[in-house]
Amino acid sequence: MITLDMLREIALSFPEATEEAHFDKTSFRVKKKIFATYDEKDNRLCIKLSEIDQDAFTSTNRKIIFPVDNKWGKQGWTLIDANEVHQDLFIDALTTAYCEVAPKKLGELLRPTDVD
Numbered sequence: 001m002i003t004l005d006m007l008r009e010i011a012l013s014f015p016e017a018t019e020e021a022h023f024d025k026t027s028f029r030v031k032k033k034i035f036a037t038y039d040e041k042d043n044r045l046c047i048k049l050s051e052i053d054q055d056a057f058t059s060t061n062r063k064i065i066f067p068v069d070n071k072w073g074k075q076g077w078t079l080i081d082a083n084e085v086h087q088d089l090f091i092d093a094l095t096t097a098y099c100e101v102a103p104k105k106l107g108e109l110l111r112p113t114d115v116d
Contacts, residue, residue, distance in 0.1 A: 001043075001082060001083050001084075002043075002045070002080075002082040002085060002087065002090050003082070004026065004038055004040060006087075007028070007036070007038055007045065007082075007094070008026075008028075010091060010094060011028040011035075011036060011094060011098070012028070014030065014095075014098045014102075014106075014110065015030075015102070015106045015109050015110070016030055016031065016102075016106060017029065017030050017035075017098065018030075022034065022037055024039075024041075025037045025038060025039050025040075025046075026038045026040070029101075030098060030101055030102040030103075030106060031102065031103060031106075033101045033102075034048065034101070035047065035048050035094075035097040035098045035100065035101040035102070036048070036094060036097055036098075038082075043081075043082045043083050044079055044080065044081060044082055045079070045080040045082055045090075045094075046068065046077055046078065046079050046080075047077070047078050047080065047093055047094060047096075047097035048076050048077055048078075048097050048100055048101055049076045049077075049078050049093070049096060049097055049100055050076055050100055051076060053076075053096050053100065054067055054076050054078050057078065057089075057092075057093050057096070058078065060089060063081070063084070064080065064081045064084045064085050064089075065078060065079070065080045065081070065085065065089070065093065066078065066079055067079070076100070078093075078097075080093060095110055095111070098110065099111055
C-alpha cells in the first residue's frame with residue numbers, strides 16, 4: 001500500500017518538485033505543473049502520462065492503474081489504486097509522470113538520455 005508519506009518522500013526527492021493543495025487533494029508539481037495528485041479519502045493517485053506511457057502502464061492491471069474515465073483520461077491523466085499497486089510499479093509510474101511534465105533538463109536528471 002502506498003501512503004501519502006511514501007508519495008511525499010518520493011515525489012519531493014525529484015529535482016525542483018513542490019507540494020501544494022489542489023482543491024481537496026494534495027498535488028505535486030514541477031515548475032508549477034502538476035505531475036501527481038493524491039486523494040486521501042479514496043487513497044488514490046492521479047498522474048500525468050503520455051498516451052504511450054498510459055497504454056503501457058495500464059496494460060499491467062486495469063483494476064489498479066487505469067485512465068481517468070473522461071476527456072482528462074484521453075489527455076494522459078491516469079488513476080492508481082494506492083491500496084493495491086506494487087511499490088516498484090508506483091515508483092516507475094510516478095517517475096515517468098514527473099519526466100512527462102518536467103522541463104527536459106530536469107527529467108534527464110532522473111532518466112538521462114544516451115549520448116554517443
